Every structure is written in structure tokens, then in C-alpha cells.
Amino acid sequence: MNSSQKFLDEIEGKNIDFLIGAGASSEYISTLSIGERGNEHSIEDLLTDYNSQENAQAFLKLLFFDSSVKRGLISTDNIPEEAKNTLESYKKLIENMLILSRHNGFERPKRTNVFTTNYDTFFEAAFDDIALDHPLAVFNDGSRGFFTREVSYENYYFNVTHSGSIDTFRREIPSVNLYKLHGSLSWSKRELKDKEIITSSLENKLLMEITKESDSCCNTLGLGRETKINSKEDIQNYLKLIDKNSNLKQNLQEFESMYSKLLIVSPTKRKFQETVLQKQYYQLLREFENELQKANTVLICFGFSFKDEHILELLKRSISNPSLQIFVIPYSESDIEYINSVLKGYTEVTFLKSPKGELGNFSVLNKFLEGVYDIEIR
Template sequence: MVQFHIINNDDETVKVLAPYIQSGNLNFLIGSGASLPAIKTAGNIEKKLDKLIKDGKTAEADCEMIDFIETIGKTYKQLNEEAVYPADLDETLNNYRRFISTIDQILFYRKNEILPRQATIFSTNYDMFVEFAASNLPSIIINDGFDRSSGQSENFAFAPEKYFDRTYRASSLYARRVEIPTINLIKPHGSLNWTKRGSNLVYNASAVQPLMPAEKANPAKVSEYLSKHFLIMPNFRKFHETLMERVYYDLLRLFSKSMEQENAALMAFGFSFSDEHILDITKRALRNPTSQLIIFAYSHDDIDLYRAKFDKHRNVSVIGPPAGTNIDFLRLNNILAAVLPEIKNG
């Protein structure tokens, strides 16, 4: 049975989390709830698109998808071009900065020398908040799966074998080797900075220009716009080419492999597990008796949602707030920060 922890203060949560953070292979799963308030949650867009397509309203479904992408693309453009960010964008970016900074500190200070100083963030979001947050924290190493050994280029090739590479620093005096914390960023649904070059997936720093209102009425322009994005669309037509399908399943296999490690700990935030592929893989991976899934429920009402999905699993813990309060990104960051003293002194 799922374990439930209704928390009134962060000290209670520290007691639950500290053992997993200190001795587990750390993984984080974040969904659209993590990018609030800058971007609204995806909600039921997948069901909405599926119904439109099943009803033969393909053009209407494509326009809905464009609106969804352009909402996220607007934040990418602001992050790229504006010197002063709107308040909601700034709040979201600061949440991400603090999140990856805290993960980096946890990896640096934890005492277990057998485990790699490495954590993995799985994000189903198309947005670029993790990448931009990391660019503001130059001491943090983010591995996004692209091969940058070729030097300066906007066309870095995607090389998933680069994931889980470990980084070391050696002392010049005694040649003592010390592992540097690294964070893998894996985005199974794609990203706004991914595009196709020939038969390869490459990193593309340029945002795709939004369509003009008149262009949205042109099916050819709509199709061209959607094809420029290397994104797994939230509907049953997820794949429109073999390369996209291959990348998607490669990344899902990495997710499965991470959960199958001994003492794997997966902390989920802002994610409803409505993605059936990820839900199924997570349930299968929980057959590993040493793995642990820890879900942070945004509201007290959300607890029942997770109860229904994982009721038969003993290695699942749901951390939820009392009625009338929430666990938002700020609260999550406070919880993770409260674990740090335990890690340093443990």
C-alpha cells in the first residue's frame, strides 16, 4: 500500500527524505506544474486533442497544438531576448535556479562515496527553464545529451551515450582525483531547442518564429510549423517520423534503466502521471524492491489521484499538504534545502 505523509512543517519531511537522498541513486521527474506561474499546466490537452482527431477535426487539433507550443515559445523568446523578465517568468526561473543549485549541493555534500555524485532530472516539459537556470550557475555541470566536443556550433548532435558520463578533477600536487557533481537533463517529450538536421537530432539555439494569424488558416504553413519542432505531441499521433519515435523510446529506456538501479530514488513534482507510457514504466520499475518513488502532491485533494494510480505499490510515498495549503515549487525548494544540514552532518 502507498505510504502517505501529511506534512505540517519541513522538519517532518526531512525525516522522510534524508535516508533516500543520502544513500539513493537520485532521480527527479518534473512536469508542467513545475513551470508555474510562467506557463499554465498542460491540463487535459491530450484528451482534447485526441477527441478532435477522432472526430476528424485534424486542422482544429493542429491549431490547438500550435497555441500550446506558442505559449511555451513565448517564454523561450523572453528568456532569450529580454533584459528584464516579467514577474511570473522571473519567479519560475528563480525556482529552477534554486532547485538545481540545491541538487548540486546535495551531491557535493552527501557522505556516500560509493554512489556517483550525479543526479538525473527527467522533464516532460518543452520549455527551457532548466537550461537557462543552469546558464546562470556556471559552476554547475548540466549534461543535456548533446555532444559538444566538436567546438563552437549551433548544431551539436544528440548523443544519448553521453548521459551518465562522470566528471573528475585531479589535484596538481598529489594527483588526487575527486568527482565533480553533474546533473543529467533528459526530456522524453522533446524540447523547443531541438530540431532535425538531415537524419540527426541537433541542438538549435534559435527559437522558431510564431505564425501570423493569417498563416494559421493555411494547412501547409501549420504543417511546416509543427514539423520544425522536434516534439512529442500530447496526442495519439505522437510520432510523425521514425527518428522521433527512436529518440522517444531511447529516452524512455533511460528512464526505466535509472529506476532499475539499486536504491533508485525518484522524486516527482508537478507531474500527474497522466502520460500512460511513463506511468506504465514507473509501475514496472517499482518491481525493483530497492527503488522508491516519492511524489509531492500539490494540494491535499491531489493525494487521492496518486492513491488511485499506485495503490498496490508499497515502495511509493506521497508527501502532501494539509487541506487549504499547497506544496508549490517554493515549498519544494525549502524542503530540499532543509535536508542539506542532514546531508552535511550525517
């Protein structure tokens, strides 16, 4: 028996949760960082460093939107060619989740929870595609309704059973709950019956308007997909160009104003401009904390940097649950060192990688869930 099969035996029948970060979508959507790997500055680091400079804040958000946000509204009806491999990886992951949940006995819900910090809609697109082949499976993204789909943390507490056409039996069917901790590009704010609600739709007119404003600013600055920004000196050079162009300053301000209306948690120190998003954010974090405190819980992390301060704090507090097991597919050896350093003394983490030394690869995650080859457990 190989070690990945032992891993599957270890987690079978337990409460299985996934924490999925930006690395999962990085083949199609880049994550903005400046500098060399292992010593790079993240977008959150940069926004903190330039906290008091308005032009710098707007410029950095422009870079972030252009590289990491605007292409994230994915649907199966119009999937870009370069996004197909990533979508297939998500679909394979969900297939594996369904297989794992079907192995649960009658005493445990056949439910898998996915907590993600990603704004993109790869999971939703994958759900939509897979549902055609899995009629006896439920995919719940926290939205409810028909023409108006309201998103709420109250929409997760369901177990679904199938009874057949003449009610001769009842059996629980597998379900996957999707918790979008940092919001989504499919979310919009709407006034309905004297209250503000979040609705979900693949038609986000605000995103299209922001994209036009973003493209205009990028064209003026000479920024394109092939442009490389490797240091803070490069950023300073662009800021000098902005200082000399009053029209560009105004366009950047208009972009930033529109960008702030998106229902996503920007990579800053958690400053909210939308009250409705703030409420949703903290409720979903509470759900994540509750999951970490359940008996016999397994948390599988992929593509997550462990640099989100609130999520990291919840992981540290999970030390009170002696039965919690955390497994991580690391991106690099330096990630292993970093994760060990921030969680040292709080909770233990098991790292998994392929015998070929592959790290941070979506296929590694899916292969160890399938138990198909010998995985190195460290």
C-alpha cells in the same frame, strides 16, 4: 528533528532522480486545459476526442502552441520579467541537487538525474547561470560539440573527476544530467555526414516562423492571452468560425504543417512524424526505466500529472524494485486521489506538503530539500 530533515536523512547517499512536469513552469507557461479543476479536459483528452476532425485538430494545436509552447525558449541573455521568478526557482532546485550529490560517499557517483517532459529551456538557462558560481560542477543536457552541438542519448554515461593542476589528487565532482523526454524547443534536425542528427541551439528559426503563423491565426479568430475557453461548447463556436473562412482554414493547415516539424512530442497518442525524434524518445524512456530498476533509488516528482501513458506504465513496472521510493509534491488533494488510484496495487507513493497546506508550489519542493521546516508526509 523535523520531518523534512528526516526525509533528507532517508534519501542521503541514495541514487536520486527527479521527474519534473509542466507544473514546474506553470507560473510563466500555462498548461492548456478546459473546464473546472478536478473535472477538466487536458489537451491530450481534447485531441483524442476530436481525432477525426482536421479543423479541430489544427485549432487545438494552435491553442496549445499559443498558450504552452511558443514562450518556452528561455535564455539568461534575454529573460522576460515575468519569467524571472520561475527561473530563480529552477536555480534554487539545481543548487539543492548539487548539495545532495556532494553528500554522496566515494562508493556512489555524485550524480543527479533529471527527467522532464517540459519543452522549455528553464533548466538550461538555470544551468548556464549557475555554472558561473559552480566551476566544479558539470551540467549535461545530452549535447556534445562546439559550433554544432549534437544531442544524443549516448552522451550521458560520464563521471567527471577533478585532479588539480599538478595531478596530486582525484575527486569526482557533482554532475546533473538533464533528460528531455518529450523533446525541446532548442532541438532541430540536421543532415550531417549522411545521417540525421538532433542539434541544440537557442536560435530556432522554425519556432519564430511558427509563432508568426500562429499569431496571424489567433488575430483572425480574435484569440488573445486574456481569452478564456471554458468548455467544449466554446471550442465548437470557434470551429464554426473556421468552417466559414476558407483563408483561415488554409492558414491553420500551414500552421499545423510547420508545427509538426518541431522536435517535441505533441500531447497526442504518441504519433511521430520525425523518425529521429522517435528514436531519441524511446532511448530516453529506456534510460528512465533503467534508473527505476537500480538499487536504492529515490524518485522525486514535481509538476507531473501522472497522465502520460508511457511514463505511467514504467512507474507501474517499477514494482519489481523493492528498494525504489517515490515521493510526490502534489498539486491538489484531487491529484493525491488520482495518483493513488492509477498506481494502486503497483507501487506506493509518499506525498509531501507544507504544514500550511501548500500544494504544487515550487517553494515547497525547495524547502523540503533544504530541510527548513516541518513537512507533512502522507
